[in-house]
Amino acid sequence: MALEDYKKDMMRCVRCSVCKFIPLSSLIKSWRFAYGCPSIIQKNFHAYSGGGKLILALSFLEGRIGYSPKLLEVIYNCSLCGMCDLTCKIGTDMEVWEILHEFRIRCFKDGQAPLPGHKPILDSLKNYDNVWMQPRGRRGEWARGINVRDARKERVSVLYFAGCTYSYEPGLKEIARKTLKILVENDVDVGILGNEEKCCSSPAYMIGDEETFKKFAEENIEKFNEMGIEILLTSCAGCYGLFKSKYPRLEKKMNFRVMHSVEFLWSLIRDGKIKPRKRIDMAVTYNDPCHLGRLSEPRIPSHGKERIELNTLPIKDIPKIHGFNGIYEEPREILKSIPGIKFVEMERRMEYSFCCGSGAGARSAFPDFAQKTALERLEEASYTGASALITACPWCEKNFMDANKNNGALKIINIVELLYDSIK
Amino acid sequence: MEREIYRIFEEIVGPENISDDPVILETYSFNWLTEFLPRSAPSKFMEHRPLAVILPKSTEEVQKIVKVCNSYRIKFKALSTGYGSHSLPGQENVLVIDLRRMNRIIELDEKNKFAVVEPYVVWAQLQAEAMKVGLFTTPIQAGSQASVLANLTSGWGMNTFGNHGGHNGRNVLGVEWVLPTGEILKLGPPNEWFTGDGPGPSLRGIMRGHCGAQGGLGIFTKVGIKLHNWPGPPVLETEPTGLISAYSIKNLPKFIEVAIPTFDTYETLANFFYRAGEEEIAYCLIRAGSIEHLVTFAGALSNKEIFEQWFESGFISSAKELIKHPCVAMVFANTEREFNFKKKVLYEIIEECNGKILPVFKEGPLQKFGGEEMLVGLIGNDTHFIHHAGGFVISAGYMGTADAVIKHMGIPQEKLKKKFIERGKILADGEDSTYHNSFENNAYIYMEMEFHYDAADPLSVQEVREVVREERENLMEEKLGFEPNDIGLCVGDSNMDTGERIIEIGKRYGNFHIWQEKVKSAFDPLDLSDRSNYGGGIYMKKRN
Numbered sequence: 001m002a003l004e005d006y007k008k009d010m011m012r013c014v015r016c017s018v019c020k021f022i023p024l025s026s027l028i029k030s031w032r033f034a035y036g037c038p039s040i041i042q043k044n045f046h047a048y049s050g051g052g053k054l055i056l057a058l059s060f061l062e063g064r065i066g067y068s069p070k071l072l073e074v075i076y077n078c079s080l081c082g083m084c085d086l087t088c089k090i091g092t093d094m095e096v097w098e099i100l101h102e103f104r105i106r107c108f109k110d111g112q113a114p115l116p117g118h119k120p121i122l123d124s125l126k127n128y129d130n131v132w133m134q135p136r137g138r139r140g141e142w143a144r145g146i147n148v149r150d151a152r153k154e155r156v157s158v159l160y161f162a163g164c165t166y167s168y169e170p171g172l173k174e175i176a177r178k179t180l181k182i183l184v185e186n187d188v189d190v191g192i193l194g195n196e197e198k199c200c201s202s203p204a205y206m207i208g209d210e211e212t213f214k215k216f217a218e219e220n221i222e223k224f225n226e227m228g229i230e231i232l233l234t235s236c237a238g239c240y241g242l243f244k245s246k247y248p249r250l251e252k253k254m255n256f257r258v259m260h261s262v263e264f265l266w267s268l269i270r271d272g273k274i275k276p277r278k279r280i281d282m283a284v285t286y287n288d289p290c291h292l293g294r295l296s297e298p299r300i301p302s303h304g305k306e307r308i309e310l311n312t313l314p315i316k317d318i319p320k321i322h323g324f325n326g327i328y329e330e331p332r333e334i335l336k337s338i339p340g341i342k343f344v345e346m347e348r349r350m351e352y353s354f355c356c357g358s359g360a361g362a363r364s365a366f367p368d369f370a371q372k373t374a375l376e377r378l379e380e381a382s383y384t385g386a387s388a389l390i391t392a393c394p395w396c397e398k399n400f401m402d403a404n405k406n407n408g409a410l411k412i413i414n415i416v417e418l419l420y421d422s423i424k
Numbered sequence: 425m426e427r428e429i430y431r432i433f434e435e436i437v438g439p440e441n442i443s444d445d446p447v448i449l450e451t452y453s454f455n456w457l458t459e460f461l462p463r464s465a466p467s468k469f470m471e472h473r474p475l476a477v478i479l480p481k482s483t484e485e486v487q488k489i490v491k492v493c494n495s496y497r498i499k500f501k502a503l504s505t506g507y508g509s510h511s512l513p514g515q516e517n518v519l520v521i522d523l524r525r526m527n528r529i530i531e532l533d534e535k536n537k538f539a540v541v542e543p544y545v546v547w548a549q550l551q552a553e554a555m556k557v558g559l560f561t562t563p564i565q566a567g568s569q570a571s572v573l574a575n576l577t578s579g580w581g582m583n584t585f586g587n588h589g590g591h592n593g594r595n596v597l598g599v600e601w602v603l604p605t606g607e608i609l610k611l612g613p614p615n616e617w618f619t620g621d622g623p624g625p626s627l628r629g630i631m632r633g634h635c636g637a638q639g640g641l642g643i644f645t646k647v648g649i650k651l652h653n654w655p656g657p658p659v660l661e662t663e664p665t666g667l668i669s670a671y672s673i674k675n676l677p678k679f680i681e682v683a684i685p686t687f688d689t690y691e692t693l694a695n696f697f698y699r700a701g702e703e704e705i706a707y708c709l710i711r712a713g714s715i716e717h718l719v720t721f722a723g724a725l726s727n728k729e730i731f732e733q734w735f736e737s738g739f740i741s742s743a744k745e746l747i748k749h750p751c752v753a754m755v756f757a758n759t760e761r762e763f764n765f766k767k768k769v770l771y772e773i774i775e776e777c778n779g780k781i782l783p784v785f786k787e788g789p790l791q792k793f794g795g796e797e798m799l800v801g802l803i804g805n806d807t808h809f810i811h812h813a814g815g816f817v818i819s820a821g822y823m824g825t826a827d828a829v830i831k832h833m834g835i836p837q838e839k840l841k842k843k844f845i846e847r848g849k850i851l852a853d854g855e856d857s858t859y860h861n862s863f864e865n866n867a868y869i870y871m872e873m874e875f876h877y878d879a880a881d882p883l884s885v886q887e888v889r890e891v892v893r894e895e896r897e898n899l900m901e902e903k904l905g906f907e908p909n910d911i912g913l914c915v916g917d918s919n920m921d922t923g924e925r926i927i928e929i930g931k932r933y934g935n936f937h938i939w940q941e942k943v944k945s946a947f948d949p950l951d952l953s954d955r956s957n958y959g960g961g962i963y964m965k966k967r968n
Contacts, residue, residue, distance in 0.1 A: 016456070024548055025666065025806045032548070034548060044525060045479070093727050126878050245927060310731065311852045312884050
């Protein structure tokens, strides 16, 4: 893999600016929420758009520009949310997301990354196997008191993978606990790894540290395969997106299916195993996390391989992924199944949902960018008239909570909490 | 840029809204068609980076910037959405004024059917708001992500709904204009936007003429746009199941019909355009060339699908004889009665002109080209897929009657394109890749010949230079009225700039470039508003 592989795609960019908006053919619904790219909304110079970064990548490869603080700031002032990739792909076969990601890998290889804001994450991964500088020995504490099987000792069909944030973050541990309680109480053959669970390595992958990603991902795949699990289940959209979409790039056989808890919980509701009964009178809207949505389908990059037909039509023999097949219906079905819930959609939704601003190291290196992006999304949620914004991702939730501190009219609620309250 | 001057600009817009960092400037040195500009060595980048890029938020800030430019003799070039090499300065030491932060819809007057917008309001935003009050726009074919104001004031004016809504040179109403000297000129009555004329003689001809001054006459900061009737619902809901541009409409309006008739000859096709115009029935009346061309730009969501589904399958080779000259006619009505009438007339004149609605368009693989698919394609207007081969250019646009465009441009250009397809470096999407767009019930038609090439293949780029040069020479030989500031003018011999090409053409068309030069001198005595795509361009300046 190399940035050079995609030079032709860079040259084929026409600077049309489609990458700055939500897909035109989804039919933009208003002046206010027409934009799709968080970076260009805030920074305005063309460099910050998807197309702008393609131009910079080409310029870099041609030796017209070199590394500078500004170049790194532009490359990383982005949550790699994939909106530019989606919108461009509706009309072309260009692999915009791959170029943005490869540019980060190149920065790492050339010793220009990690940025100061990313270094603690990588140090923490190296020293503690998690991103929060927390001891390994406390990773399994979140599940204390729940009578769940120890997947280290006995074979289970479902492995619940809590992820770093749900394992350690005091305000969010309860989400993992409630999810697990629902599973255990409904006789799901589920277990956990306790202190042996290790980071999925999504943060390392997203900031361009291929080596760390590979180490963690290979170890995880081997472990999951050895355990003989059928389903790898997680409540974290970041973990889910990486397991589902990026682990397959290692070309290691994965003998298990990856599921997000909203898929699993909806299947329990659909099959009549659990029934939300308690009425919750509330108007809610739902934020589709990027990694549960448009970035969750397995994407196998072309690495620039193509053949030409009809004289000049470049054809890449890879499945073209638009992001249409992310996990969109299940969370909505869960919400609609809860008595009293009035569900309203935001304008930017499903595969063209607007990012929370937290992902791909943006929150760590550029907290101001992350907060402003979250505020933009919170404003959109407020426009719907909903009193709560529902999430299914700890990163989105944390970022929204922080951004919402000063004008907290809108509640931020995890979908599992709402469901748990309704079935209890 | 000198620090002292930089600081003056910084005070106007704030430090976060100006930059002369090479990383920022580099992205204003690359654009669609920049590979065709004259230069010493082939590149996608222009030869010169701008001096700096500045992002004003208001007309007042634009005016202050222009006045500083006058004080220090700094050349400037404004851009809004900035799609195409004509959006960038063609010379050294130019300040780029990126109007991206000026993005408000100032007014939407439902009763009088007009809107007032700033430069970075794009068609998709305006039409979303207009549809809510039963009105609609006339979006440029560059796509609905492009600026409304730029199309109305500064470049071209063709659009997909022109048959119903007219050319955008005629949809422009009041204009707020920061002249190259820094004065503000308002076209139309003070504080009103419903017309661009008066009091006194109209300046709209000078302001934009037929093709716009492309940034050569100052900066437009607000524009009034005429809006048109929208017979559909306030919001169209979509889902990602579409063929043409990924999405289809869930709540398709009741009174809409899209027909794709095909005709055996150009003459009968032209007759159909005339008759459809006479009967005033079509909301949209366009043509996208032969069947190969139609499917290669709209037939699938990936190049692989385009090739396998339509070409490798043998569909094209078997359909070519049958589907000779297809076009798209859309009827869109307010009431059932109006709808039934228009629909009846549509099918009667198709028959009268010996057109056919082939079964393949009704229930075969092409049936999706009708109905909601076509509507979402036209409203979404996501036309960046025309670059699916890696590059796209039109040779020369031509406006005239249906007969004239076909006689002078259609048939001769087919021969030319055939020759170049056989040479193997432009997309083999059929010899007839002409796009026709009817205006004002077929009062006239705009037609352009499209060439798809690969911007990443130097031989393909060179071939496009050749085909466009040859086509332009043919057209000039016949003294045909093609667009003087057309996209095709950006393309051609690598040692000839746009200005030289304009002069070449001007000599054959009443010396329009000399008149443009006179206007330029009167409005911009210090020659500060980048002239690369207006009058004689920078070539004229060098020559003088």
